[in-house]
Amino acid sequence: MIPDVTRLGLALVKGTRHLDRDDVVLDRHGPVGDRTWCLVDRAAARVLRTVENAHLLRLAVHDVGTVEEPRLAVTTPDGRTTEAGTRDAVNGIQAFDYWGRGARIRLQDTALHDVFSEALGRDVVLARAERGDVVYADPVSVVTTGALRRLEESLREAGYAVRSPLDARFRATVTLDLDDDPPPRTRLRLGEAVVEVTDPLERCAVVDLDPVTGERTDVRLLSHLRADDGRLLFGMGARVLRPGTLRRRT
Template sequence: MHVSRIGFTSLKGARHLGRPFVDLTRDGPVGDREFCLVDQARERVLRTVENPTLVQTRAGWDAGVLTVTLPGATVEGVPAFTGETRLLDYWSRRVALQIVDGPWAAAYSTHLGYDVVLARSTKGDVVYGASVSLVTTGSLDELSRRVGTRVLDAQLRATFTVHTDAPHREDAWIGGRLALGEAEVEVRRAIPRCRVIDLDPDTGMRRTDAMRALADYRRQGNEVVFGVDAVVTKPGRVYLGDVVEQVGTEG
């Protein structure tokens, strides 16, 4: 097994981009979902499923500079902390986020058609589930077969795509540890999914019926699941192509 894709976005909901490597700390991938947008009226973090055009935008966070590319505009600068920290709703739990000043809020407000502000998460709080997520090529192949068209790994927005031959090999990883490059992670649980997985990863338009196909064969109680999430137990750098091995087994 090896890492066939590393996925990342500096701003939650923006386009999920492939990367050549990622650094993992105890809090998760460094810089991943560092920023998010906040719906001022609802006092909650924006949900991609309700704002699919977010994926039409790209965000890069490099050397302290945040660069965002939206349809027809590029905005960049050094985010300035306003001194205001808010407790905001993220999928029915409260997270403390730093409100950030700069041109990004106005640009996204125009793009979305309502007022939003930019916030920064310093502890990886705006991730649904654990900080690292994994899907496998074997599972994607099986899902694609059932859907009748190719489901792209970018639709699943996982930290890592792991190359496997058999479908749903990741089910056996739950409760165990994996070594990826220099790092190790402990796999926690299967990931509940929503309609976001049906969106085209570049346009936000509906592309597949993957959610419906999953509901037919990947249901656990009231949840439809695909892939697994994990926490980092040994920090380190992971490169595209790195070997993935189960720790403490021969598997």
């Protein structure tokens, strides 16, 4: 199956604003750059999670460096953008809690610690995560235009005024122009890459937050996602079979 891609996105720092991209490179671990970084509460030895730290969504992070010399630009809600380099601190790999499992991270030496801490109102530090360690489910997430359209219709029937595209609320790697979600084990050719669909994705309260402000919205999605078995599902996971670049339809 070779569907059209209508939206691509990722977040460089776990939990921060999911940013639209014109193209994404997939390697065997998933989208290159996606959740490369995370913020940690060093005192609690825990990776910050969006569902508990909604103001993460107010932070937009862009990569302005190179592989050899990483450098991030962080834009805070007041419109200020701060750029700084980052490098591994001398204490090497450590294990921090992420949803009850150990995430392997490298604490960073960077001036951005203060920027993140001030924006979130708590003492946090930036860390580089091992690929996939701060990803809750599959490395690639997929939603379809058909499922989004049906959800919007359901919301309007319930009396909600839907004023913005819903796919940003699900923070998916890719939105595909398909009427229905592809079933598990379907292979999709996305540009140069090939992925295999795995299982439906369970959702949490993050989908009820504004994807830019982090505020709880009037349009409540979570209650409209209940499946027959009681789980809150929307979209599908996928794993990468053949790495490559995929591009948004223009």
